[in-house]
Amino acid sequence: MKVLDTDCLVIGAGIAGCVYAHQAAKQGLQTMLLCCGEMPQANSDLAQGGIVYEPQLQMADLLEDVQLATAHMCNDLAVRELSAAGCQAVEEIFLHDLTVPFDRDENNQLRFTREGAHRKNRIIYSKDTTGHAMLSTIQAAVRENPQVIVKENCSAIDLLTLSHSSTNLMDRYYPLTVFGAYVLDNKTGEVFAVTAKKTILATGGVGQLYLHTTNADHAYGHGIAMAYRVGARVMNMEFVQFHPTVFAKGKSFLLSEALRGEGAVLRNSQGEAFMEHYHPLKDLAPRDIVARAIEEERLKTSHDCVYLDITANPAQETKERFPAIYKKCLEGGFDMTKVPVPVVPAAHYFCGGIYATPAGRTNILNLNAIGETACTGYHGANRLASTSLLEAVALGYLCAQADAKD
Numbered sequence: 001m002k003v004l005d006t007d008c009l010v011i012g013a014g015i016a017g018c019v020y021a022h023q024a025a026k027q028g029l030q031t032m033l034l035c036c037g038e039m040p041q042a043n044s045d046l047a048q049g050g051i052v053y054e055p056q057l058q059m060a061d062l063l064e065d066v067q068l069a070t071a072h073m074c075n076d077l078a079v080r081e082l083s084a085a086g087c088q089a090v091e092e093i094f095l096h097d098l099t100v101p102f103d104r105d106e107n108n109q110l111r112f113t114r115e116g117a118h119r120k121n122r123i124i125y126s127k128d129t130t131g132h133a134m135l136s137t138i139q140a141a142v143r144e145n146p147q148v149i150v151k152e153n154c155s156a157i158d159l160l161t162l163s164h165s166s167t168n169l170m171d172r173y174y175p176l177t178v179f180g181a182y183v184l185d186n187k188t189g190e191v192f193a194v195t196a197k198k199t200i201l202a203t204g205g206v207g208q209l210y211l212h213t214t215n216a217d218h219a220y221g222h223g224i225a226m227a228y229r230v231g232a233r234v235m236n237m238e239f240v241q242f243h244p245t246v247f248a249k250g251k252s253f254l255l256s257e258a259l260r261g262e263g264a265v266l267r268n269s270q271g272e273a274f275m276e277h278y279h280p281l282k283d284l285a286p287r288d289i290v291a292r293a294i295e296e297e298r299l300k301t302s303h304d305c306v307y308l309d310i311t312a313n314p315a316q317e318t319k320e321r322f323p324a325i326y327k328k329c330l331e332g333g334f335d336m337t338k339v340p341v342p343v344v345p346a347a348h349y350f351c352g353g354i355y356a357t358p359a360g361r362t363n364i365l366n367l368n369a370i371g372e373t374a375c376t377g378y379h380g381a382n383r384l385a386s387t388s389l390l391e392a393v394a395l396g397y398l399c400a401q402a403d404a405k406d
Contacts, residue, residue, distance in 0.1 A: 012202030014042035016371025019396030025147035027404035047131025048256035050123040069384035075377025086394035115385035178367035205350035212346035236352030243348035248305035264310035269303035307340035360399030370395035
């Protein structure tokens, strides 16, 4: 069997994995980045709405919004540390080093929007393809870095541990330690091993376990499964967030919460706006509340969906703000500037995962978990909108810094 060696093996090439690779390389660490398919295939690439960012972070306000959205089950310390680090990393990496094309006004100032359960505008965005804008930019930077080896169409299939995979018999008595992974080349069928000082799981969530999901095709939770098999602590596995508004007719795709942030209204099959009966924030209530309200309205009206209505907004404004969503709706037979669009909830984000500290540390030596694969406690029982990219950026950033010091 072929054996490759590197300082850091990053399994998963979404935003968390790429931020880690970018920062680790900056610290002089040789890094190998595995992608199940071909870049930019990742859940991060599908993120539409935006990312929380405040130049002067109002921590108390953000923490309160996170607490309310997460049913008061968030880890307050993790929220504080990751939010601060995330805003710093966004500014350093995506606004200065790589200059992602976030939307700006006529004075070249960042535009800020608001989404569900946020009480203020604190989200920056790039049209309605924020995840793609951020991911494609940092993936390009990672590809060009001589310190990073990118291997596409390669899937990790099991972790290497001293107790099970070492040729030194005495290693079985050493504390549980990971030192790489077995990897499958999806094109040739070859299995090879990669040994590494640090192994970083950034494999995303579990959406493809569900019939209806917004997730990328490979989101089966294989990173979490690999970690669990070698003794990693997993937690909050019952907390799967369902996004309220996914296209209901034909091939499903997400209709960003930012639509409701810009004034779109949910209506039942009788044309009634119903969210005022469920929450004071109406259509901008936390996602779990909106998703349950939609299910209740579907049952009440014996209809298979509800409708998202943004027809009151100027048509040109909608087309310019949400070009990708507008195009997808047209392809599905609906002009969202003229008629409401049918929507249903779908599995969207996994709030649980491998227990990790804000620096990505797990209970196993030299095994880190970052991004949606990890559970830092930031998201509690239900994630606040536009905090997933923030947490992923922060985890990749802090984890790389910590590994460089080891």
